[in-house]
Amino acid sequence: xxxxKHLTLAIETSCDETAVAVLADGRIILSNVISSQIxxxxxxxxxxxxxxxxxxxxxxxxxxAAALDEAEVSLQExxxxxxAPGPGLAGALLxxxxxxxxxxxxxxKPLVAVHHIxxxxxxxxxxxxxxxxxFMALVVSGGHTHLIGVEEYNRFRIWGKTRxxxxxxAFDKVARVLGLGYPGGPRIDExxxxxxxxxxxxxxxxxxxxxLDFSFSGIKTGVINYLHTQKQRGHSxxxxxxxxxxxxxxxxxxxDKAAMALEQSGYRRLVLAGGVASNSMLREKLRAxxxxxxxxxxxxxPILCTDNAAMVACAAYHKQRxxxxxxxxxxxxxxxxxxxxxxxxxxxxxx
Amino acid sequence: xxxxxKTHLLKTEEExxxxxxxxxxxARPGDVIALVGDLGVGKTTLAKAIAAALGITExxxxxxxxxxxxxxxxxxxxxxxxxxxxxxxxxxFEIGFQEYLNGEGLCVIEWADLVKALLPPxxxxxxxxxxxxxxxxxxxxx
Amino acid sequence: xxxxxxxxxxxxxxxxxxxxxxxxxxxVNDTRYSHLEELVPMIRALMSEGxxxxxxxxxxxxxxxxxxxxxxxIGMTTAKALAQVWEKPVxxxxxxxxxxxxxxxxxxxxxxxxLDARRNQVYAGAYRKIAAYQDVEVIEEKAWAPxxxxxxxxxxxxxxxxxxxxxxxxxxYCDVLNRYPGPFRFSAGAETVQRAxxxxxxxLNLYRDGIVxxxxxxxxxxxxxxxxERKLQEKCAK
Numbered sequence: 001x002x003x004x005k006h007l008t009l010a011i012e013t014s015c016d017e018t019a020v021a022v023l024a025d026g027r028i029i030l031s032n033v034i035s036s037q038i039x040x041x042x043x044x045x046x047x048x049x050x051x052x053x054x055x056x057x058x059x060x061x062x063x064x065a066a067a068l069d070e071a072e073v074s075l076q077e078x079x080x081x082x083x084a085p086g087p088g089l090a091g092a093l094l095x096x097x098x099x100x101x102x103x104x105x106x107x108x109k110p111l112v113a114v115h116h117i118x119x120x121x122x123x124x125x126x127x128x129x130x131x132x133x134x135f136m137a138l139v140v141s142g143g144h145t146h147l148i149g150v151e152e153y154n155r156f157r158i159w160g161k162t163r164x165x166x167x168x169x170a171f172d173k174v175a176r177v178l179g180l181g182y183p184g185g186p187r188i189d190e191x192x193x194x195x196x197x198x199x200x201x202x203x204x205x206x207x208x209x210x211x212l213d214f215s216f217s218g219i220k221t222g223v224i225n226y227l228h229t230q231k232q233r234g235h236s237x238x239x240x241x242x243x244x245x246x247x248x249x250x251x252x253x254x255x256d257k258a259a260m261a262l263e264q265s266g267y268r269r270l271v272l273a274g275g276v277a278s279n280s281m282l283r284e285k286l287r288a289x290x291x292x293x294x295x296x297x298x299x300x301x302p303i304l305c306t307d308n309a310a311m312v313a314c315a316a317y318h319k320q321r322x323x324x325x326x327x328x329x330x331x332x333x334x335x336x337x338x339x340x341x342x343x344x345x346x347x348x349x350x351x
Numbered sequence: 352x353x354x355x356x357k358t359h360l361l362k363t364e365e366e367x368x369x370x371x372x373x374x375x376x377x378a379r380p381g382d383v384i385a386l387v388g389d390l391g392v393g394k395t396t397l398a399k400a401i402a403a404a405l406g407i408t409e410x411x412x413x414x415x416x417x418x419x420x421x422x423x424x425x426x427x428x429x430x431x432x433x434x435x436x437x438x439x440x441x442x443x444f445e446i447g448f449q450e451y452l453n454g455e456g457l458c459v460i461e462w463a464d465l466v467k468a469l470l471p472p473x474x475x476x477x478x479x480x481x482x483x484x485x486x487x488x489x490x491x492x493x
Numbered sequence: 494x495x496x497x498x499x500x501x502x503x504x505x506x507x508x509x510x511x512x513x514x515x516x517x518x519x520x521v522n523d524t525r526y527s528h529l530e531e532l533v534p535m536i537r538a539l540m541s542e543g544x545x546x547x548x549x550x551x552x553x554x555x556x557x558x559x560x561x562x563x564x565x566x567i568g569m570t571t572a573k574a575l576a577q578v579w580e581k582p583v584x585x586x587x588x589x590x591x592x593x594x595x596x597x598x599x600x601x602x603x604x605x606x607x608l609d610a611r612r613n614q615v616y617a618g619a620y621r622k623i624a625a626y627q628d629v630e631v632i633e634e635k636a637w638a639p640x641x642x643x644x645x646x647x648x649x650x651x652x653x654x655x656x657x658x659x660x661x662x663x664x665x666y667c668d669v670l671n672r673y674p675g676p677f678r679f680s681a682g683a684e685t686v687q688r689a690x691x692x693x694x695x696x697l698n699l700y701r702d703g704i705v706x707x708x709x710x711x712x713x714x715x716x717x718x719x720x721x722e723r724k725l726q727e728k729c730a731k
Binding site for chain 3: 044045046047056057058060061062064065075091094095097098099101102103105106107328329330331332
């Protein structure tokens with residue numbers, strides 16, 4: 001607690017990033033430090049950052065110090081420590097979880113465990129404090145594509161998910177074959193603006209009737225086959241048109257399935273989360289669709305879409321308000337499914 | 352034991368499935384299968400075929416972003432890696448890659464040529480390429 | 494002044510408190526490879542049992558490897574976090590050397606810890622115990638081919654001493670070890686594996702010699718070649 005504000009510190013070690021954040025009252029970001037973006041000219045505890053990618057063991061102390069330093073709070077003023085012990089890569093998760101447990105013990109602070117995807121969804125509450133459950137969340141990133149119903153702050157239900165590639169992954173792979181570079185999503189977004197989405201139509205895959213699941217590997221293969229065929233015939237390829245056509249075939253499926261999910265669930269609010277949430281065509285078409293059927297739409301800003309600790313802090317803040325804490329026996333859950341996971345992460349009493 | 356090189360021509364997805372089945376049947380705990388080939392040539396399709404033949408019922412999704420997807424419902428635990436996004440082998444080591452290679456499951460690694468030095472000498476290398484017409488796949492196993 | 498010692502490089506995690514008079518209070522986990530779950534609760538219970546508060550702790554010692562990569566990381570991350578929050582120095586304890594500090598090993602023993610490094614390699618070293626809490630390094634710690642290591646050991650073993658093979662590599666490589674030409678025996682009991690109580694004794698020595706670091710700089714020792722080293726080697730070989 002500082003200046004009347006409740007303070008949450010959270011730690012996140014997804015496979016790529018080492019991240020620590022300090023959040024006030026569940027919505028004011030005092031610091032949101034991500035290892036790949038750390039200022040290498042600053043000095044923490046007499047040590048100049050030498051951040052190595054995915055070296056969580058090496059990075060954690062520095063990122064932790066940087067987060068407190070930037071937030072201008074002391075560890076004593078923090079009210080609880082949040083961490084996401086899953087799902088994710090076990091070898092990466094265990095370091096963030098070990099660190100969080102040790103900090104919680106050493107500083108005598110309560111520990112709160114949240115589900116990584118729950119954190120992605122809750123990121124929206126940081127910028128939209130008026131948002132309350134129940135709502136439907138469309139989580140689209142490089143690693144996930146899910147339609148998740150958030151019934152209460154700590155009660156989630158999966159309505160649909162991908163059976164092969166995640167949407168963000170399809171973007172990245174298509175960007176690669178088109179020679180557009182990395183990261184693929186923003187590149188395709190950019191290039192597609194100059195293209196005609198109807199010039200090279202690609203098949204939209206909806207799977208069975210009424211299914212809310214996704215499948216994007218077929219679209220990816222469609223693009224690759226198209227490029228192959230054109231090359232063999234000696235025809236040139238209009239990259240902008242292909243990018244636009246591909247993008248639209250993915251976005252249409254996402255938008256249509258989101259609408260179906262809203263209809264099937266009866267929810268009137270839709271929340272977007274994950275890296276692909278920054279795609280301009282997706283935002284535009286979702287806005288239009290939601291306007292048409294009177295759904296409230298919530299979209300987070302880009303920094304909150306990719307993996308970060310502020311979203312973990314937000315989820316932790318809301319969980320502790322419900323009195324749900326973890327104990328110091330907390331283990332990692334690399335394969336944690338969202339349905340069974342939430343109960344598992346809550347406190348079991350030990351002496 | 353001398354390693355033999357065997358070439359298959361995969362015309363259809365059915366033939367890919369058959370090959371996946373053969374690889375799965377021969378797999379023992381601790382085995383490593385390295386999949387090498389360009390984008391779209393069918394590494395993930397082959398990985399899925401291996402998974403199905405091991406009796407894995409869950410959807411096998413691409414691990415490009417997560418680096419690893421693991422499945423415990425088959426005859427052997429399956430650790431399906433995609434190391435495309437890894438820049439340095441040491442990064443993989445730091446997040447526990449070695450422990451899986453030393454484990455009791457089957458490791459199937461896409462883009463394995465990027466991390467060759469980390470893999471054990473008994474690794475089975477599967478190379479997938481397009482044939483001259485661009486319609487069929489050639490697969491060599493060594 | 495008390496040192497808190499963390500040992501997670503082997504199958505059983507253990508923690509210990511050691512005071513200036515070398516009195517040790519130790520807790521050992523009886524479940525194999527549950528280090529992440531149990532470590533912090535063990536430390537909490539240990540400090541409570543020993544009646545110690547953070548102010549009483551002079552340093553955090555941690556067994557730095559070699560051993561289980563995952564185990565090393567859990568212990569190290571925990572030690573570095575405690576050290577940062579409590580603002581204490583960190584003592585990096587060489588795991589193989591710590592075997593020589595088992596109380597059950599008599600002075601005059603040539604302690605030879607052998608850990609399984611896979612791919613027909615062992616992490617091994619040799620330490621001559623010359624007093625209850627003192628050793629002399631006879632062979633440096635490295636990832637060795639077993640035969641090469643044993644040949645060197647036979648060369649350096651003295652006439653009147655017995656080699657004590659210990660560590661999780663013993664059952665794995667017992668065929669090779671059984672062919673060792675000099676006088677030897679296999680360990681039994683506590684000195685078979687890594688233990689925080691032994692590591693704590695070595696930690697106190699290091700502390701007194703000023704061999705300490707801090708939360709930011711402390712790091713593990715895996716005894717594996719890094720990518721940079723491997724590439725350099727390949728380059729030189731050409």
